[in-house]
Amino acid sequence: MATLFVIKSCDTCRKARKALDERGLPYQVHDLREDGLSAALLEHILERVPMVEVLNRRSTTWRNLPEEDKQDVDANKARTLIMANPTLLKRPLLDTGDEIRVGYRGGDYDDLKG
Template sequence: MFTLYVIDTCDTCRKARKALEANGVPFKTHDLRKDGLSASLLEHLLERAPLLEVVNKRSKTWRDLPQEDKDSLDANSARQLLLQHPTLLKRPLLDTGSGALKVGYRDGDYDKISG
């Protein structure tokens, strides 16, 4: 079963969820804000997508970080920031259970995925 990592208030996450439902794809959701982000889950996600690809530098959370944190971003500090602020993860994240993690969503991205 697929896992869709979301934040419930995110419009793009809602679109991704609807696209999976429309294609009859069985999936479960994991709300990063409500369900949390553990170190082991973060590592699981990072095994499937590059670290810099999953940090959302367009988010309000990123903009609100101290400039010092942004300037000194490296693999270790990024992991710590993601654990402290799960909303820094780009979303939605679609984990198909095999191979790469699909980061983000644009209309049509899930059209070839079937249940």
């Protein structure tokens, strides 16, 4: 079964859930705020998706970080920041078991089979 990583208050995450529901695709929801983010889960994501694609530099969380935290971000620093602030992950993240899809735009899940 697929896992959709979300933040429940995120409009794009709601659209992704609606798209999965409309297609009748089974999935479980993992709320990054409520359910958290383990180091093992972050590594699972990063094995399939490059850090540059999952670090959300447009988020409110990023904008609220101290300037020194946003400077010279390499993979290790990004891991530390994401572990401390799971909302720095771009979302939604859909883990189908075969791949992880980052973000959602209309039609992104049309090729998925239930």
